[in-house]
Amino acid sequence: MKRYKLFTAFALAATILGASAPMAQPDKSQLVVGQLQFLTNFHPLIQVNNTKRLQVNYGLMPLTAFNPDGENICVLCKELPSIENGAAKFVDNADGTKGMAVTFTLLDELKWGDGEPVTSKDVAFTLKMANDPNIGFSPFNPWTRATTVEIIDDQTFTLHLPEVTPSYASWDHILPEHIEGPVFTENPDSDSYVKQTRYNTDPTNAGLWNGPYLLKEYQIGTRLTWEPNPHWPGDKPKLDKITLSYRNNSSALVQNLLSGEIDAVPVSPGGISFSQMLDVRKQRGDQLAYHTTPGTNLERIAVNLDNPILKDKKVREALLLGIDREAITTVLFDGQQSVADGLLSDRSSFYNNDIEAYAFDPEKAGTLLAEAGWKPGSDGICTNDNGDRLALELATTAGNQTREQIALIIQDQLKNICVEIKPSFVPLQEYNGDLSRRREFSGLIMSSIRFSPSTSPAIALATDRIPTADNSWVGNNFSGYSDPEMDKALEEFSEALSPAAQKDAWAKIQSIFSQDLPMLPLYFYAEAYVSTPDLKDFRMNTYDPLMIWAKEWRRE
Structure with a gap:
């Protein structure tokens, strides 16, 4: 703990916990959900990420x-x-x-x-x-x-x-x-369409939504209010109103949850950190309910393979060996988030037990860096024969306390193997726009990705999923990874229909990934929410947003 300098964060959390006011009497017909990261692009199929899916699936259902x-x-x-x-x-x-x-x-x-x-x-x-x-x-x-x-x-x-x-x-x-038809006709390119889509210019237009709830109020940066859709043909929602109420930081979410101003809050992404949830449960556990399930959402670091430093596999391997991921999950998550050795959790039926696990090994990391031509300089940071410093920027989403803490921990850990990490905390819209999708980051970016049973790993690993102007910047292959052997394995997966064939294809994909390390896997999120104890039929989901089933939620 001292090594990672997290006392201040925990002390702040303890102060907030101790100072919170008594919980107010709730309105059982409504639910107020605390949120971070208000979206500026509400289109359900453009620039999609986990945070967006958690916010639009109250009113728009997938097929x-x-x-x-x-x-x-x-x-x-x-x-x-x-x-x-x-x-x-x-x-x-x-x-x-x-x-x-x-x-x-x-x-x-x-x-x-x-x-x-x-x-x-x-x-x-x-x-x-x-x-x-x-x-x-x-x-x-x-x-x-x-x-x-x-x-x-x-x-x-x-x-x-x-x-x-x-x-x-x-x-x-x-x-x-x-x-949307007339909008698309008048705005046939991505930039103009995103600006003019009714999901962004008129989001409370009832005709945009087909789920159990309609977006009735939209206040930028403040709140979204969802109310029952009178035209929904299925079971009617049990709650009369669900309000997403936004805060600037996760500490405010904790305080408002304990005071009764909000009734529920997600545990990252888009809400409080896992460590904050653990603090709340230790000190005020009897006042709230904790909904958790093992997760499949991979927190990873994408590396820009156009950067000559990161193009060297030995450097990427050294970075992973120099990050004590077990210590991170122990310190921040009480050991309740499992360390990721690859793309899939060991809970997956497709998990490959034979892939290489990169356990924390700073000595081996130093040896690899030396083999790659990097030697410690006078200030402790490695340089090569050209005098270049081994310095990399690590960008992630601003306001996400967990990621900000992890970035600082990684900065501290990698300094011990002579790597200088420069954390950068970027607003969500910028992060999801030019920084990641147009690959304008110079070194490393940290975010999450999930591979559901229906999602091909090609979205993050295939050559044609590298975001470019030619494909309208679509794809999650932010690293710019291109490998013929991986593309062939991904093609085999796309043609595999039986579980056995899919398992074989996934095994190859995981093996190639562990050899090439186009991304640095960190850990798998446990899916979690904190709510008032009276919230019932609130079932956590591993693969798709639980908001799809918000119509079932009720309060006793």
Whole structure:
């Protein structure tokens, strides 16, 4: 603890905990959720990250999602297509290759919040936008897997995929053609469309939302208010209002949670830190409920492989060996966040037990740096024969206390192996924009990524997922990693349908990753929320945002 200089942070937390006022009497029909990082781009399919998904999924539902039991289910459709039920079929392409035809039927009486029906035409519009090279949609469950859609009737449509893929039954949000169609026509490029989309210029337009809740109030930087959608055809929401109330820092969230001004708060990303949750539970545990489940969300450091220093594998390996990840999770998370040795948690059925684990080894790290031509200088920082210093910037999101603490810890740890780390805390919009997606960082960036059973690891590792102007800056391959062997393994995964074939493909991908280290894995988030004890049917989810099931939440 002394080594990492965290006493000040914990002392501040203790002061706040001790000074908080008694909890106010709650309104059982409402829920106030504390949040950090107000979004300036609310479009559900552009520049998507975990924080955005936690904020828009109250009112906009994906076509399918993984439920808290880890099962892929229909959200807006009647039945999940499969090879077994005949709704998913293999087809012969004109060039002799195999593709797929996948048929969905939308829920009866499914409507947008303004009363307009959600139809197959909305799906066709979404697919048209996704495949426009001038518009870059984020690739979680990308619509670009389909090239065309056959509209059978208003509710039924068939997606035509040019390739066989194991994720054929997992699809993201649908956009309202009657609202966004004219905007897209008038703004056919990414920059102008993002500025003019009604999700950013008129977010309380009921026609933008198709879920159990509608966005009724939008105050920039202050709050979002969600109220029941009268046109939602499923079970009606149990709460009359859910308000997302924003604070400038996580300490304020803790204070307001304990005073009763807010009723629930996520535990990073977008909320309080895990260490703050542990402090609250130790001192005021009987006043609140703690919803936790082991996570699959990987906190990682992307490295800019265009940087000559980081292009050297020995340097990347030395950096990972010089970071005491076990100490980080012990100090900050009471050991409750598991150290990541690769892309997948050992809880995953696809986890490869044979990958190399880079345990903390500063001596070996120093040897590798010496082999790479770096020797300690007079000030303790390594230099090479050209006189270049081994100095790297580490950027992450401002206001995220956990990441800011980790950046400072890494700075301290890597100094011991003669590496100078310069932490940089960047506002979320800038981080998710030019810094990461246009790869304008010079050294290292820290953020998280999740590989659900339907998400291909290609989004962060494939050559064609390196964000460039040619692909409208889409993809999470921020490192700029390109390797033919990895691309081949990713292609094998994309064609693997059986669990055994998928496991084999994932094993290769993990093995190549551990050899190349295009990213530095840190740990896996445990999914967590803190709330008032009267919040019921609040089920944590590992793969998709729990807000998809917010209609079930109630207060006793």
